[in-house]
Each structure stands twice: as structure tokens, then as C-alpha cells.
Amino acid sequence: xVENRIxxxxxxxxxxxxxxxxxxxxxxxAGCILFYYLGELVTLAGWEGIRWTFLYGVHDIHRLxxxxxxxxxxxxxxxKATIIITIVSANTMLPRAVFxxxxxxxLLRMLIFIAIAGTMGYxxxxxxxxxxxxxxxxxxxxxERDRMVGIxxxxxxxxxxxxxxxxxxxxxxxxxxxxxxxIGTPCYQCLHKLEQPCPTCRLPDVLNGAVDKWxxxxxxxxxxxxxxxxxxxxxxTTCQLATFRNITQRMSARTLPN
Numbered sequence: 001x002v003e004n005r006i007x008x009x010x011x012x013x014x015x016x017x018x019x020x021x022x023x024x025x026x027x028x029x030a031g032c033i034l035f036y037y038l039g040e041l042v043t044l045a046g047w048e049g050i051r052w053t054f055l056y057g058v059h060d061i062h063r064l065x066x067x068x069x070x071x072x073x074x075x076x077x078x079x080k081a082t083i084i085i086t087i088v089s090a091n092t093m094l095p096r097a098v099f100x101x102x103x104x105x106x107l108l109r110m111l112i113f114i115a116i117a118g119t120m121g122y123x124x125x126x127x128x129x130x131x132x133x134x135x136x137x138x139x140x141x142x143x144e145r146d147r148m149v150g151i152x153x154x155x156x157x158x159x160x161x162x163x164x165x166x167x168x169x170x171x172x173x174x175x176x177x178x179x180x181x182x183i184g185t186p187c188y189q190c191l192h193k194l195e196q197p198c199p200t201c202r203l204p205d206v207l208n209g210a211v212d213k214w215x216x217x218x219x220x221x222x223x224x225x226x227x228x229x230x231x232x233x234x235x236x237t238t239c240q241l242a243t244f245r246n247i248t249q250r251m252s253a254r255t256l257p258n
Contacts, residue, residue, distance in 0.1 A: 021076050028069040029085065033092050036062050040100065059101065063093060063113045070117050074125035082121035090114045138234075145234040158224075158244035162187045163237060164207055166197060175244060178222075192218075206230055206240045215247070223248045 034041075036059065066089040073081040093114070097106040149170065152159045158175035162168055166186045171179075182190030188197050197203070202212050206228050213227040224244045231241035 025069055025073055025076070025081075025085070028072055029088065032065045032069060032089070035065060036092065037096070059096065059106075060109060060113070063110070066093075066113075067117055067120065070121040071124055074121040075128050078129060079122060079125040082118070082125050086114060086118040086121060089117070141234045155243075158246075160187065160240075160242045160244065161231060161233070162203060162240045162242065163233070164203075164239065166203065169233065169239060178244070178246070202228055203240050207238050221248070222246065 070082060070085050070089060073085040090110070093110045097110040152170070153172045155172060156174065158178055159170070159172040160168060160175055161170035166188065168182050168185060168187050168190060171181070171183055176182075179191055186197075187203075188194040188201070192198060202210065206212065207230065209230055211227075211229045213225070215223060216226050217223045223246070225247050226242060226244055228240055228242045231239045233239050
């Protein structure tokens with residue numbers, strides 16, 4: 001019962017949010033239309049007290065107000081809504097341009113404004129859509145990386161992710177236990193206590209797609225089976241994913257006499 005009520009709240013909230021957005025859009029559009037024809041309304045009503053000269057101008061400035069509903073519809077609702085509001089705005093301005101305005105080329109000025117406003121709205125809608133798509137993609141990549149990191153942290157072997165700048169991006173608990181914390185430091189400093197990359201470093205080859213595997217003995221006689229392969233990090237950078245399997249005891253057992 002509780003789960004059903006919680007599930008039902010989602011659609012109601014979305015419906016309420018959409019209603020508020022439509023209400024705001026309607027207010028913006030109604031306000032623009034009212035102001036655009038306010039001079040004619042004042043004349044018809046005989047309200048001489050508010051018969052301002054500004055209301056009877058060329059109306060090029062008055063038309064700028066229609067940018068508000070066009071841009072709002074583009075940002076909130078997308079391309080289709082932008083086209084609809086742009087057409088509604090054009091139809092609203094058309095009677096003044098055709099029948100009322102005494103100024104030169106009123107229809108041409110109106111069409112130029114509508115073309116510019118519609119283009120701005122369309123670009124706003126496209127930019128908004130691409131931004132949302134990029135955010136969803138980034139969230140998806142972060143989720144995939146988090147799931148992979150969770151798997152790597154539970155592995156019994158050491159795991160290391162190294163960027164193309166040789167700096168360590170990830171170490172799982174086993175790797176930290178064996179070599180100490182080193183995220184952000186160059187791998188050759190953390191693993192080998194060197195001041196420059198190892199002469200036999202495979203990182204450049206791995207970044208070019210190579211996969212390799214070898215045994216390595218550290219100065220303290222610990223032996224590891226190392227496997228490396230390319231890995232694309234969440235930011236799109238090609239890195240090296242390396243696993244370190246401690247085989248010291250296994251190799252020591254092989255050298256013991258029967």
C-alpha cells in the first residue's frame with residue numbers, strides 16, 4: 001500500500017510541475033499580447049490618463065517582449081513548443097502589421113523579428129537538449145564507473161588504474177595494503193620509488209591498445225603476476241588497467257626441495 005502511494009506521487013508531481021510551467025508560459029504570452037495592443041485598448045476605452053506616447057510607437061521595442069515566452073518555451077518544453085509559440089506570436093503581431101501600423105514596412109520588420117526570435121528559441125532548445133543529453137550520459141558513465149570500481153575493490157588481487165600522465169587514478173584496497181596509498185602520484189614513484197618512468201614501462205604500448213602479462217620481482221623479493229590492458233575512464237581518457245597477483249608463496253613453494 002505504501003509503495004503504491006509513493007509510486008502514485010511521481011505522476012502527480014510531474015503533472016503539477018507541467019501545469020505550473022504551462023501556466024507561467026500562458027501568463028508570459030498573455031502579458032506580451034496585452035502590452036502589445038495596450039495603446040489600442042487605451043484608445044477604445046478612452047483612458048486618456050494613460051495615453052502615453054510610448055504605446056503608439058513603431059512597436060519594434062514592444063515586440064522584444066515576445067522573446068520571453070519564446071525563450072521560456074524553448075528552455076522548458078523544447079523545439080516543438082518553440083515553433084508553436086513563435087507561430088502564435090507571429091499571428092498576434094500580424095493584425096498590427098497589416099491593418100494598424102502607419103509606419104513604413106511594418107510587415108517586413110515583424111517578419112525579421114519573428115525569424116530572429118524563432119532562431120534564438122530554436123538554438124536555445126537545441127542547446128538545452130544537448131546539455132540534458134550530456135548530463136544523462138555523464139551520469140550513466142559515472143554509474144558504470146562506480147559499479148566497476150565496486151567490483152575492483154572486492155577483487156582479491158591488487159588493481160591499479162594509471163592515466164597517460166603516469167599518475168595513479170585508482171587503487172583498490174589490496175593494492176593500497178601492499179604498496180601504500182598513491183592516488184594522484186606517478187606510478188613509478190609509488191611502486192618503484194623512482195623519479196622517472198621505468199625503462200621497461202609498457203604504458204605507451206597499452207595506451208595504443210596492447211595487452212600484456214608478465215611476472216615481476218620487486219627489490220624486497222615479492223613476486224607479482226602483472227596483467228595490463230587499456231581502459232577508458234569516465235572522462236573518456238584512455239588509461240592502463242593493471243592487476244597485481246601476489247605469487248611470492250607459490251614461486252617459493254616451487255623452489256623448495258622435495
